[in-house]
Amino acid sequence: MGRGESSPLPSFEVNNLTLAYSSEYTVLKDLNLSINGSGIVHITAPNGYGKSTLIEAASGYLHPIYGKILINGVDASSPETRKYRRICRATPALHPNLSLVDHLVLSSQLTGVSKDEAIQRAIRFGLNIWFGKRTDALSTGTRKKLWYIMCTTGKFNVAFLDEPFNGVDKESVELMSEEICRWSSRSLIFISSHVIPQSLHIDMTLDLTKY
Numbered sequence: 409m410g411r412g413e414s415s416p417l418p419s420f421e422v423n424n425l426t427l428a429y430s431s432e433y434t435v436l437k438d439l440n441l442s443i444n445g446s447g448i449v450h451i452t453a454p455n456g457y458g459k460s461t462l463i464e465a466a467s468g469y470l471h472p473i474y475g476k477i478l479i480n481g482v483d484a485s486s487p488e489t490r491k492y493r494r495i496c497r498a499t500p501a502l503h504p505n506l507s508l509v510d511h512l513v514l515s516s517q518l519t520g521v522s523k524d525e526a527i528q529r530a531i532r533f534g535l536n537i538w539f540g541k542r543t544d545a546l547s548t549g550t551r552k553k554l555w556y557i558m559c560t561t562g563k564f565n566v567a568f569l570d571e572p573f574n575g576v577d578k579e580s581v582e583l584m585s586e587e588i589c590r591w592s593s594r595s596l597i598f599i600s601s602h603v604i605p606q607s608l609h610i611d612m613t614l615d616l617t618k619y
């Protein structure tokens with residue numbers, strides 16, 4: 409890993425990590441990983457193996473049963489990590505009564521940046537024709553693109569994208585690949601996806617079955 413310069417270096421470290429949602433079933437057991445520097449990491453494993461669960465732990469919401477998960481050396485559950493970590497979950501969580509543009513403004517405010525960046529990106533993705541629409545009236549792919557833009561607004565140097573390309577049209581997948589590739593020169597980008605676009609250069613494959 410390690411293309412381009414970034415300071416401090418992005419990193420993801422997992423020590424003796426055990427994750428579960430209940431005491432009956434352990435999803436991931438005693439996982440150890442250390443990834444330092446920028447680049448694109450493809451998280452792979454069969455359905456139900458725990459890719460999204462790992463991302464949930466990286467978001468800081470799912471607390472480990474045992475072990476540690478660190479983003480840039482800081483515990484994933486620490487509010488400090490929010491400044492430089494982004495999580496894009498597989499299923500968009502949008503407010504049905506707010507418009508598409510309201511969501512862009514909200515995500516910009518939450519990350520403390522001008523709304524112009526998110527709006528310009530949304531225009532590139534062809535979302536401007538839906539700006540005034542309530543999100544409950546948007547198509548699946550449109551919701552997915554809005555969610556991706558919202559979740560990657562502002563400055564960050566570690567991002568986890570869970571199935572970002574599912575349901576998204578080819579042209580938009582290419583735009584996403586371009587953006588991800590650009591970010592990866594200074595950021596560590598994790599992608600959990602069963603299909604990776606051909607244009608996306610993967611620096612490392614993280615096969616959870618091998619850890």
Ligand SMILES: Nc1ncnc2c1ncn2[C@@H]1O[C@H](COP(=O)(O)OP(=O)(O)OP(=O)(O)O)[C@@H](O)[C@H]1O
Pocket residue numbers: 429435453454455456457458459460461462
């Ligand atoms: N919120 C939850 N509560 C309880 N169990 C859950 C929850 N989310 C996931 N699981 C369980 O945890 C296990 C791992 O699921 P996870 O979604 O992490 O797998 P995945 O590798 O991302 O799968 P896929 O490739 O299908 O997206 C599965 O057995 C799943 O049923």
